[in-house]
Amino acid sequence: MRSIGLFIDGLMQYNFLQTALITSILVGIMSGIIGSFIILRGMSLMGDAISHAVLPGVAVAYMLGINILLGASLFGILAALLIGLVTLKSKLKNDTAIGIVFSAFFALGFILISLAESATNLHHILFGNVLAVSDNDLITTAIVLAIVLIFVVVFYKELLITSFDNTFAQAYGLKTQLMHYALMLVLTLVTVTALQTVGIILIVAMLITPAATAYLLTNRLSHMMIVAAIFSVVSSVIGLYMSYTFNWASGPAIVLTAAVFFSLAFLFSPKQGIIFKKKIN
Amino acid sequence: MIKVRNMTVAYSGQPIFTNLSIAFEPGKITGIIGPNGAGKSTMIKGILGLIHKQSGDVTLHSKPVAKQLKNVAYVEQRAALDLTFPINVFDTVLTGTYPNLGLFKIPSEKDKSAARQALADVNLSEFSQRQIGELSGGQLQRVFVARAIVQEADVIILDEPFVGIDMKSEAEIMSILKRWQMAGKTIIVVHHDLNKVTKYFDDLVIINRGIVAAGKTADVFTKENITTAFSGDLSTILFSDKEPEHA
Numbered sequence A: 001m002r003s004i005g006l007f008i009d010g011l012m013q014y015n016f017l018q019t020a021l022i023t024s025i026l027v028g029i030m031s032g033i034i035g036s037f038i039i040l041r042g043m044s045l046m047g048d049a050i051s052h053a054v055l056p057g058v059a060v061a062y063m064l065g066i067n068i069l070l071g072a073s074l075f076g077i078l079a080a081l082l083i084g085l086v087t088l089k090s091k092l093k094n095d096t097a098i099g100i101v102f103s104a105f106f107a108l109g110f111i112l113i114s115l116a117e118s119a120t121n122l123h124h125i126l127f128g129n130v131l132a133v134s135d136n137d138l139i140t141t142a143i144v145l146a147i148v149l150i151f152v153v154v155f156y157k158e159l160l161i162t163s164f165d166n167t168f169a170q171a172y173g174l175k176t177q178l179m180h181y182a183l184m185l186v187l188t189l190v191t192v193t194a195l196q197t198v199g200i201i202l203i204v205a206m207l208i209t210p211a212a213t214a215y216l217l218t219n220r221l222s223h224m225m226i227v228a229a230i231f232s233v234v235s236s237v238i239g240l241y242m243s244y245t246f247n248w249a250s251g252p253a254i255v256l257t258a259a260v261f262f263s264l265a266f267l268f269s270p271k272q273g274i275i276f277k278k279k280i281n
Numbered sequence B: 001m002i003k004v005r006n007m008t009v010a011y012s013g014q015p016i017f018t019n020l021s022i023a024f025e026p027g028k029i030t031g032i033i034g035p036n037g038a039g040k041s042t043m044i045k046g047i048l049g050l051i052h053k054q055s056g057d058v059t060l061h062s063k064p065v066a067k068q069l070k071n072v073a074y075v076e077q078r079a080a081l082d083l084t085f086p087i088n089v090f091d092t093v094l095t096g097t098y099p100n101l102g103l104f105k106i107p108s109e110k111d112k113s114a115a116r117q118a119l120a121d122v123n124l125s126e127f128s129q130r131q132i133g134e135l136s137g138g139q140l141q142r143v144f145v146a147r148a149i150v151q152e153a154d155v156i157i158l159d160e161p162f163v164g165i166d167m168k169s170e171a172e173i174m175s176i177l178k179r180w181q182m183a184g185k186t187i188i189v190v191h192h193d194l195n196k197v198t199k200y201f202d203d204l205v206i207i208n209r210g211i212v213a214a215g216k217t218a219d220v221f222t223k224e225n226i227t228t229a230f231s232g233d234l235s236t237i238l239f240s241d242k243e244p245e246h247a
């Protein structure tokens, strides 16, 4: 347990570690909250797709020196629209449309990033390097968290009903498509911030693993979002500690921690855990 | 009054009905009958704008219905909602207040007591805290009726509300419909049990890929019309007595 002491010492001493810790916590909160809607709407694949599809946006932002959020949002929304278009205008199923669009975007992003290699580090974009987060990035992250919280508070009813019973929402005249794309836009923003802590490849895990863990343990949407955010934050902090101590990439460390929590809930959840169910049967 | 004018709906080019026109009057319970695949649900979805119409317009109180959808409560034939969603029976019924709440607004104490009352009306008070996925089919159907109650709409459209519901609950839901009728609401019920038609409905619309007949139930529910819409065998069985009421 000496390493925990070292981690805490490090936190006291190093500004970069403090920034990393705060970023991890903020990203944890937002991904737990938005992730809850992603899994309830059966959009895990879409979450994965959007997170991959922002890569060209990141590259373009680096190249042109514009804000990374702007570049990424543009490509994230473009991908969501294209997926919607292909699904609507062809007989293909949604998952096929998602697969085509996101792999193409990712491939494009990969090539663009290689062209801009000098300015940035592909490995860090793909797998996250929370220890290299700048103060500026931290401010961006805080702004995105504020947007996420406002979005969810203002549209709580609308998010709930479109996730739960979309036909009912449509039948009373709610603009359900608009809601979908608004959520996709917010998801894109979350993706770009989560990119710093876990990297593009593993963002989907931050979105769905803590939310899925919470899903097994709660039976109200509001509780699920809170519990998901807590699991997400705890996983992020533990992951950061391991990343610092063992010099692992932060993304895999955080994601593995989240997966351990999920496994525990999967086995022991009083409501749906498989061990508990066995006992009853 | 709901007025449908020249409505045409087609699925991938195949029209289900063309230029259908019909009106539903307030203070009446109107039944819609017709064989499976006749286009009953399609007509309702067309009215609500849930599917694309090739032509036609629908008005409520002489204004486009599309702008007043929160004033129309709708219970689907087979609800496509997510039964694994983390929500209980009470909160599901409470979503019936959403159409009338603006942005930022959350259900008030008054909305909550309306939801409690609606649950009592459909005899589900004891299930209030139950997860939505842990109900029987009939109980679930009653939850949707309760949700329609709290919406307090002028128009209520129920697509086969009695499927899988026991006779006692059916009678209770019918008495709720009668109460609405007294209050001057427009009630539209798609129904498949032809034995109840004369007992339940003031007006009747018989459909088979278009309107076969529409008007007062006593005028419309005839051997000829049933033969046209369904089959001769069926109308022979139904109208074997002299009086259709005793069929």
Ligand SMILES: Nc1ncnc2c1ncn2[C@@H]1O[C@H](COP(=O)(O)OP(=O)(O)OP(=O)(O)O)[C@@H](O)[C@H]1O
Pocket: B011, B012, B016, B034, B035, B036, B037, B038, B039, B040, B041, B042, B043, B077
């Ligand atoms: N989404 C769809 N795509 C293509 N065809 C459809 C679709 N929905 C319904 N149909 C077809 O349209 C016709 C009318 O269907 P509809 O659901 O309106 O019938 P219905 O009168 O409600 O029947 P039921 O008594 O079985 O509920 C049927 O032949 C059906 O196969």
Ligand SMILES: [Mg+2]
Pocket: B040, B041, B042, B077, B159
């Ligand atoms: Mg039907």
